[in-house]
Amino acid sequence: MAVLExxxxxxRFGGLQALEAVTFKADEYEIVxxxxxxxxxxxxxxxxxxxFYEPTTGTISYRGRDITSLRPDQRAAxxxxxxxxxxxxxxxxxxxxxxxxxxxxxxxxxxASGMFGIPNALVExxxxxRRAMEVMDFMGMTRLAHTPLAGLPYGTLKxxxxxxxxxxxxxxxxxxxxxxxMSPEESHEFGExxxxxxxxxxxxxxxxxxxxxxxxxxxxxxxxxxxxxLLAQGLPAEIQSHPEVIxxxxxxxxxxxxx
Amino acid sequence: MGQFISSLLIGVVTGSIYALLAVxxxxxxxxxxxxxxxxxEFATMxxxxxxxxxxxxxxxxxxxxxxxxxxxxxxxxxxxxxVIRPLREARDVTxxxxxxxxxxxxxxxxxxxxxxxxxQVEPLFAGNPEFTLSGLPISYQQLLVIAVLAVVAVLLTxxxxxxxxxxxxxxxxxxxxxxxxxxxTSRLSMLVWVLAGLxxxxxxxxxxxxxxxxxxxxxxxxxxxxxxxxxxxxxTSLPxxxxxxxAVGxxxxxxxxxxxxxxxxxxxTAIVFxxxxxxxxxxxxxxxxxxx
Amino acid sequence: xATTDSARPTIQLPAQPVEAxxxxxxxxxxxxxxxxxxxxxxxxxVVTFIFVLPIIVPDxxxxxxxxxxxxxxxxxxxxxxxxxxLGQLSLGHQAFFGIGAFVAATIVTSNGLPFVAGLAVGGxxxxxxxxxxxxxxxxxxxxxxxxVTLAYGLLAENSLFLIRGLTGGGxxxxxxxxxxxxxxxxxxxxxxxxxALLFAFDWRLxxxxxxxxxxxxxxxxxxxxxxxxxxxGYKLLAFVLSGIYAGLAGSLYAFQxxxxxxxxxxLALALTFVLMAVVGGLGNRVGVVIGGAFFATIDTILxxxxxxxxWLGGLVxxxxxxxxxxxxxxxxxxxxxxxTLIGHPGGxxxxxxxxxxxxxxxxxxxxxxxxxxxxxGGGSVGRP
Numbered sequence: 001m002a003v004l005e006x007x008x009x010x011x012r013f014g015g016l017q018a019l020e021a022v023t024f025k026a027d028e029y030e031i032v033x034x035x036x037x038x039x040x041x042x043x044x045x046x047x048x049x050x051x052f053y054e055p056t057t058g059t060i061s062y063r064g065r066d067i068t069s070l071r072p073d074q075r076a077a078x079x080x081x082x083x084x085x086x087x088x089x090x091x092x093x094x095x096x097x098x099x100x101x102x103x104x105x106x107x108x109x110x111x112a113s114g115m116f117g118i119p120n121a122l123v124e125x126x127x128x129x130r131r132a133m134e135v136m137d138f139m140g141m142t143r144l145a146h147t148p149l150a151g152l153p154y155g156t157l158k159x160x161x162x163x164x165x166x167x168x169x170x171x172x173x174x175x176x177x178x179x180x181x182m183s184p185e186e187s188h189e190f191g192e193x194x195x196x197x198x199x200x201x202x203x204x205x206x207x208x209x210x211x212x213x214x215x216x217x218x219x220x221x222x223x224x225x226x227x228x229x230l231l232a233q234g235l236p237a238e239i240q241s242h243p244e245v246i247x248x249x250x251x252x253x254x255x256x257x258x259x
Numbered sequence: 260m261g262q263f264i265s266s267l268l269i270g271v272v273t274g275s276i277y278a279l280l281a282v283x284x285x286x287x288x289x290x291x292x293x294x295x296x297x298x299x300e301f302a303t304m305x306x307x308x309x310x311x312x313x314x315x316x317x318x319x320x321x322x323x324x325x326x327x328x329x330x331x332x333x334x335x336x337x338x339x340x341x342v343i344r345p346l347r348e349a350r351d352v353t354x355x356x357x358x359x360x361x362x363x364x365x366x367x368x369x370x371x372x373x374x375x376x377x378x379q380v381e382p383l384f385a386g387n388p389e390f391t392l393s394g395l396p397i398s399y400q401q402l403l404v405i406a407v408l409a410v411v412a413v414l415l416t417x418x419x420x421x422x423x424x425x426x427x428x429x430x431x432x433x434x435x436x437x438x439x440x441x442x443x444t445s446r447l448s449m450l451v452w453v454l455a456g457l458x459x460x461x462x463x464x465x466x467x468x469x470x471x472x473x474x475x476x477x478x479x480x481x482x483x484x485x486x487x488x489x490x491x492x493x494x495t496s497l498p499x500x501x502x503x504x505x506a507v508g509x510x511x512x513x514x515x516x517x518x519x520x521x522x523x524x525x526x527x528t529a530i531v532f533x534x535x536x537x538x539x540x541x542x543x544x545x546x547x548x549x550x551x
Numbered sequence: 552x553a554t555t556d557s558a559r560p561t562i563q564l565p566a567q568p569v570e571a572x573x574x575x576x577x578x579x580x581x582x583x584x585x586x587x588x589x590x591x592x593x594x595x596x597v598v599t600f601i602f603v604l605p606i607i608v609p610d611x612x613x614x615x616x617x618x619x620x621x622x623x624x625x626x627x628x629x630x631x632x633x634x635x636x637l638g639q640l641s642l643g644h645q646a647f648f649g650i651g652a653f654v655a656a657t658i659v660t661s662n663g664l665p666f667v668a669g670l671a672v673g674g675x676x677x678x679x680x681x682x683x684x685x686x687x688x689x690x691x692x693x694x695x696x697x698x699v700t701l702a703y704g705l706l707a708e709n710s711l712f713l714i715r716g717l718t719g720g721g722x723x724x725x726x727x728x729x730x731x732x733x734x735x736x737x738x739x740x741x742x743x744x745x746x747a748l749l750f751a752f753d754w755r756l757x758x759x760x761x762x763x764x765x766x767x768x769x770x771x772x773x774x775x776x777x778x779x780x781x782x783x784g785y786k787l788l789a790f791v792l793s794g795i796y797a798g799l800a801g802s803l804y805a806f807q808x809x810x811x812x813x814x815x816x817x818l819a820l821a822l823t824f825v826l827m828a829v830v831g832g833l834g835n836r837v838g839v840v841i842g843g844a845f846f847a848t849i850d851t852i853l854x855x856x857x858x859x860x861x862w863l864g865g866l867v868x869x870x871x872x873x874x875x876x877x878x879x880x881x882x883x884x885x886x887x888x889x890x891t892l893i894g895h896p897g898g899x900x901x902x903x904x905x906x907x908x909x910x911x912x913x914x915x916x917x918x919x920x921x922x923x924x925x926x927x928g929g930g931s932v933g934r935p
Contacts, residue, residue, distance in 0.1 A: 073781045076778060088774040105779025109759075114756070115761055121759060125758070168777075294697075349892070352697055353896070363881065363885035367885055479818070483701060528706055531702070540691070
C-alpha cells in the first residue's frame with residue numbers, strides 16, 4: 001500500500017486553476033521528487049497534503065486512509081512531517097525548545113496534567129528532552145541545543161528545521177526545497193543525510209527540489225509539474241531525457257542555477 | 260416619521276465627525292499600515308487649542324481656528340517624528356499600542372496641565388442660532404460640521420489629482436517602487452500625518468461648540484465609531500471612510516432613538532459593536548471593495 | 552508519460568536501530584555549592600519579603616496598596632497570557648476584570664454563598680467572557696482583533712455594566728470579605744496567595760506542552776500546526792486562562808473595595824492594563840508582575856519619590872514646591888509605555904533578565920537572559 005496517494009487533486013484560487021487533476025503517490029521508503037518551474041503548483045500541492053489548503057477536487061490518502069478532511073494538526077499527528085521554504089521553526093525559542101515543541105503530538109500526558117505539574121507529566125518531559133537530544137545527536141546538532149534561533153545562519157536553521165521535523169516522529173516527510181541556499185557541497189552532504197534518514201529512521205520522503213544533481217542522486221522516482229498539471233513522471237534517468245521536461249524545465253536550468 | 264428624519268440629521272452630523280476622523284485613520288493606514296489610536300485626540304487638541312487661543316488668548320475666531328487646526332497638524336507631525344518614525348520596523352500591533360500610549364499621554368497631559376472641568380467652546384455664529392426639525396433643535400454649527408466634511412472631501416479629491424497626492428497613493432501600493440523613484444518616503448510619511456492631524460483639528464474646532472469639551476472628548480465619543488467606519492469602508496478607501504463614518508453615525512443615531520424603549524443601556528456602543536463584527540466576519544475587505 | 556508504474560522499483564530497508572552518537576551538548580555553567588546557596592538565599596529573601604509585606608507596612612492604607620499591587624499583578628499575568636504568550640493584543644481587559652468583580656459580588660451578596668464560591672464563579676465568568684472573544688479570534692486576527700477587543704471592552708463598559716438588574720446601577724453591589732479577613736493586612740494574604748498560585752500555575756504551564764503550543768501559535772500558526780498543535784484548541788485555552796486570571800483578580804478586587812460600581816471598569820483601566828504588561832515586559836512572568844505592582848502603586852511611589860526629593864532638598868537648603876499633582880501619574884505611565892516600546896521593547900523583564908538567569912543557576916552576564924517577546928499580530932495586515 002502506498003504511504004501517500006494523491007488522486008485527481010485540483011484547487012482554484014479565484015480565477016486561477018493552481019492545480020488540476022494531479023495524481024501521484026509515494027510508496028514505502030521511497031524518496032519521491034516533485035519538480036517543475038516556479039509557479040507550477042508544487043508548494044500548493046504540499047499545502048493540500050498538509051491540510052493548509054482545501055482542495056477543490058480530489059482526495060489525499062495516507063496509508064489507505066482518506067485524510068482530505070482532516071485538520072493540519074491531525075495530519076501531523078498521523079505522522080506527516082513537513083518543512084517550509086522559509087524555515088518553519090518557532091523563532092523565539094532555543095533549538096532544544098523547538099524540538100520539544102515538535103514532539104507535541106506524541107506527548108501522552110494531557111494539557112491539564114502539564115499545567116498542574118502532575119508527576120507523570122514531569123517524568124515524560126524529561127523523556128522528551130532525552131529524545132530531542134537523541135535526534136540532535138543523529139543530526140550532529142547537539143552542540144547547539146541551548147542556542148536561541150535568533151542569529152543562527154540560514155543553513156543551520158535549515159538543519160534545525162530538519163531536526164525538528166524528525167522530532168515529530170514522522171513516517172512521511174515532505175521537504176520543500178531543502179537544499180535552497182546551500183552550496184553544491186552542502187547540498188551533496190544533505191542528500192547523503194536524507195539517504196541516512198531514510199535508512200535509519202525508515203521514513204518515506206517527498207521532496208520539492210530544483211537542484212538537479214541532488215534529485216538525480218537521491219530520488220527513486222520523479223514527478224514533474226507544469227502550470228498546475230502533471231507533465232511527466234519516471235525514474236530520474238528517464239526524466240532527464242524527457243523532451244517535454246527539457247523544454248519546460250531543464251531548458252531554463254541556467255535561471256535556476258542562478259536563483 | 261418626524262422623529263426619524265431628525266435622528267437621521269443628527270446621525271449625519273455625528274457621522275461627519277466619524278467620517279473626518281476615519282479619513283485621517285485611512286490616510287495613515289493606507290500609506291503606512293498603522294492604525295492610529297491617537298487620531299481622535301488630535302481633534303480634542305484642536306478643540307482645546309481653539310479654546311486656549313480664543314477664550315483664553317482673546318484671538319479672533321478665524322485666527323484662533325486657524326492656529327488650532329495648525330496646532331493639531333503640528334502635534335501629528337511631532338507624533339510621527341517622535342514615535343512612529345522610530346517604530347517603522349516594528350510589528351503593526353506594537354505601533355498600535357504605541358499610538359494608544361500617545362493618546363493616553365495627551366489625555367493625561369491635558370488633565371495635568373489643565374483640569375477635568377467642562378469647557379464651552381464658542382460657535383461660529385454668535386448666539387448659536389438654531390432651527391427646529393420635527394421638535395428637535397438643530398444648530399447651524401451642527402450643519403457647519405457637515406459642510407466641513409464636504410469641503411475636506413472635495414479638497415482631498417483635488418489633492419490626490421496633484422503629483423504629490425499621486426505619489427502618496429503610489430506609496431500605499433508600491434512602497435519599494437517609490438523608494439526607487441527617489442521620492443522620500445520619510446517626507447511622505449510626515450505629509451500624511453500632518454494631513455491627518457489637520458483634518459482632525461478641523462473636526463475638533465468645528466464640532467466642539469456643539470458639545471461640552473472635556474479631556475479625551477473625541478477618544479471617548481468618536482474613536483471607536485470612526486474606526487468602525489474606516490473598517491466598514493475597508494480601511495484603505497477614502498470614499499469608503501467617508502461613507503462608512505456617515506453610515507455608522509446614522510445607524511447609531513436612529514438605533515439609539517428606537518432602542519431607548521428597550522431599556523438597554525449604551526445602545527449606541529452596542530450597535531457599533533454589531534456593525535464592526537458583522538463587517539469583519541462577513542466582508543472583512545470592506546463594503547466598498549471591488550470583487551477581486 | 553515516460554514510464555509505466557510497473558517500472559518503479561520497490562524500496563526495501565533492513566531494520567536497523569538508531570546508532571548512538573558521541574557528540575556532547577555544550578557544557579552549561581553549573582554554580583558551585585556556595586553559588587547555589589547564594590542563589591537560594593536571594594530567591595527565598597525576595598519571596599519572604601513579599602510575604603511579610605502586609606505585616607511590616609506601617610498602616611492599613613499601606614496594606615491596601617499591597618492588595619492593589621497583588622491584584623494588578625494577577626491582571627498583568629492575565630494580559631501576559633493573551634498579549635505576551637499568544638500575541639493577541641487585548642484592549643478590552645476591563646470587561647473580564649469587571650465581570651469577575653460583579654459576578655463575585657452577586658454570588659456572595661445576593662446568593663449568600665461563601666467567599667470561595669464567589670472567587671471560583673468570578674474566575675469562571677471571566678473565562679466565559681474571554682471565550683466569547685476567543686471565538687471571534689478564530690476568525691479575526693491581528694490589528695482587526697485588537698480593534699474588536701477595544702469594542703468588546705467598550706461594550707461591557709457602556710452597556711453590560713450599566714444594566715441595573717445585573718450590576719445594581721449607580722448604587723453598586725456590596726461585597727463583604729470573609730470573616731477573619733476584614734482587615735487589609737489579613738485580606739492582603741488572600742491576594743498574595745492568589746498571586747502566588749497563579750504565578751506557579753503559569754510557570755508550570757509554560758514548562759509543559761500547552762505553554763509551548765501557545766508560544767508556537769504566537770510565532771507561526773502554520774509551523775505550530777505542522778508540529779501537530781491544535782490551533783483552535785490552544786488559542787481558546789489561552790483565552791480561557793487569561794479570562795480566569797482576570798476574573799479571579801476582578802473577584803478579589805470586588806472584596807477589596809467592598810462595593811462594586813461600574814465606573815472604574817473603563818477604557819482608561821484597560822489601557823493601564825496594557826501599559827503594565829508592556830512596560831513590565833511581555834512574555835516575562837516576573838517582569839509583568841513587577842509592572843502590575845508598579846502601576847497599582849504608582850501614585851504612592853511618586854509621592855515617596857517626591858517627598859524624598861523634598862527631604863534631600865531640605866538637607867542642602869533648597870525648598871522645593873510642596874504637594875504633588877495626582878494627575879502626574881498617568882502622564883508618566885503613558886510616557887513610560889511609549890518609551891518602552893521605542894527604546895526597550897523587553898520592558899522591565901528584559902532589565903531584570905540577567906538577575907533571573909543568575910537565580911536560575913546561570914552565570915551573571917548582562918547579555919544573558921530571554922529575548923523580549925514583542926507584541927505580535929498574526930498575519931492579517933503586514934507593514935511594508
